[in-house]
Structure formats: structure tokens, C-alpha cells
Amino acid sequence: MNVRIIPCLQLLDNGLVKTTRFTSPKYIGDPLNTVRIFNELEVDELCFLDIRATLQGREPDYYLLQQIADECFMPLSYGGGINSLRAAEKLFRCGFEKIIVNSALFKTPQLIQELATHYGSQAVVVAIDVKKNLFGNYMVMSHSGTLKTGNDPFVWAQQVADLGAGEILFTSINNEGTWNGFDIPLIKKVCDAVPIPVIAHGGGGTVAHINEAIRATNVNAVALGSMLLYQKKDMGVLINFPKDRINAACHS
């Protein structure tokens, strides 16, 4: 089974940034240059998240997204501030394959059904951001990890799957940007809870982490951030994609 490996890029104010546990965004570089590099490296897919669109109450930067899409010959997904069919339509016109929805769903979960009915489930990714509290309980967060929704991650995952989501982008806030590896028990539980593909996200720091996620869970894809943007932990920016090592990790 080929597992997809997806660079997950965070957009903020027209630049690419990288957060740690959803805070302290650090500047990475120009989005178009980065996208060109990943296109040259022939990555499986690219994911873009505008990390403050919902908080700032604004729409996606369609112009930038169009420029990004024009550079790419692989599938693209985008999330951040999508709360209507209209916004989704504009994104598909830009050249994106999939839209990622999150915060809007806690007010209007039927948005998933509307999007899936009109565009097909495969175009609809639901992002679920999960924080583990001091007592070890997992909580679903919204609005860039700032608001507690009160939902249980596994119940919520099943609900969105039932509503027609094609895929779940499942992010562990505690692990994100830490290079410490994925939250394997969390991912395994959600993979087993839903019949739709799950993308594991948050904490991937080495090829061994990728291998672990694939072996220990039924995950369909792995999203990576820091590992593909920096030379190494605590070192400078270097856009990279160690294809051979990653392929080896996926196929073993």
C-alpha cells in the first residue's frame, strides 16, 4: 500500500511560516519559491493551511492560491477560513483539488454535506485539531487551536465521516512542530473509528517516525511540516524532501 506523504505548509500574511504546538509562527520563506521546489521534487501532494484566516475573519487569498496552483502538477488542498460553498467554488476555480474545513463546522456541520453533494466527498477534507490536556484527555479545538469545542475527537470524526467528509486531516497540537514523533495511539484510534482515509499530522521528525505511523496504524497518508522545511531540528531553513528514504519508509 502506497502511503501518501504530504508536505503541509502554513500560510500567514503572504509568507510561509512554521508553528510549534500551533503557536510562535516562524518565517520560512516565499510560498511560490517553496512550491516550485516541491514541484521539482515531485512530491505526492501539497497541503496549505492559512493559519489565521478564521481568527482574522477573512477569506482565503485567492490570488496567491491561484499563483501557487499554476506552479503545481500534483494534487493540492487548502484550508483556512472556508465557511461557504462560494469560497469552496472559488478555490476549485483556482486549481485546487480539495478544500479543508474545520472551524466553520462547529456552527454549521451541514456544510460538509453541502460540499460533498455538490463537489463529491473526495473534494472535502475535514481537519480535526486535537489537544491533550493535563489529565490525558483529548479535546477537539477550533480557531487555530484557541477554542475548546467540547467534542470528543473520535465521536466527532465519526460524525464528519457520516456527513460525507472524504478524508480527515488529523493533527496532534501537542506534537506539532516538536520533531518528537506522531501520537500513535491517537492516530490508531481515529483510523479504526472511521471508514474514510486519515492523514496523520503533527510531530513527524524523522523517517523512522513515518515508518512507525505506517506500521502501527491504518493511516492513509502522513503530513509533514518541520522535517521538510528545516535542515534539522533547531537548524536553519532548508526546503527538502528525502525521496528515497521516505519511499523506503512507505514501502516497507
Next chain:
Amino acid sequence: MIAIVDYGVGNVRAVANMLKKIGAESIITNDVEKLSIASKLILPGVGAFDTAMQELKRLGIYNVLNDKVLVEKVPVLGICLGMQLLTNGSEEGREKGFGWIPAYTYKFSGEGGLKVPHMKWNYVEQVQHSPLITNLQNDSKFYFVHSYFVKVEEETHSLLQTEYGNRFDAAIQKENIYGVQFHPEKSHKYGMQLLSNFVNI
């Protein structure tokens, strides 16, 4: 001139971009006049079967497409949902497909824990020769994202096959009518080779 049919449910821009990259001109249109003078047609598609067929009729281009393909016999390439529209119909909806290739579109059952949609890069096996698939590398892989799959009624119409739970047709052809279930416009150099072949037919 290659006309990419714009009926609101496909990644027309991505197709045009890849064509441009390989040096082929194209227009994105749903205008009957412009479609009627096209030398080749591409029918992209992402979304729901019924919505797509209804939109084609609503736009008033259903007839011109039939004429171009069945009478004038221009080469047409259906991509993803576009390929499914070439068939007689789909389990997804109630509308009839164009029926240009005797085939039907079925839903992946998701039995045995198989995730639906089929959403990943996958390999293909060549079962017939065709100008659409000449010079494809042996390890060619393409990006698939679909919840429904096609099975042709006559084996000679099957060009490429893929496995996902069950075997299904990844590329089909009947005379001037071609279909690919995957997205060549999103499959890097592998897709470029295939689109190049289509351009040169």
C-alpha cells in the same frame, strides 16, 4: 485547438496548465460555437455524476458534444468523473451517461476495511496498445481520487487496469473516445507523457 469543456465541475485550469507546459494550446470553454470548431476535446471532472450531466444539459452543450464525438469523431479525453460520464451510467446517480463506450460506473464497496475514496498514487497495468499510452514508463504511477470505478463491457476497450480492492479500468478507449480515471494533470511527468500522447493523436 483543444477545447477543455468548462461545466463547473473540473480542474480545467490545471489541465490547461499542463497542456501549456508541454507546448499545446487550449481553450477553456462551454460556448457551443467554440466547442463546435475544436479539433480535440477534454472533459475533466471532479464531483457528482448527476450534477455533471445536468450541468452539461443546462449549458446547452450536451448535443454539440454528442455531434463532435459520434459524428465528427474528434478525439475526446474524459478525465476522472469525465471518464465516468463516457459510460452508460453510474451507481452514484440517476442520470444516464453519454454511453459512448459500453461500460458502467460502480461504487467501491469499502469491504474489508478498504477506505473509500480511493485516494492515492497507484500503478497501472497495460492491457492493450493505444496511441494514448505509448512510451509510458513501466513504473508509471498516477494520482487517483474517486469513489466510483468503471468496468467496460468489452475487454478490447480496456487500456490500463489498476487494483484497489477489485480490479478496474484505469484507462479506456473506443475509437476516438478515450477516458482516464486518474488525473494526468496532477501526475507530474507521468501525466505529462499521457497528455502529450493525446495531443499528438
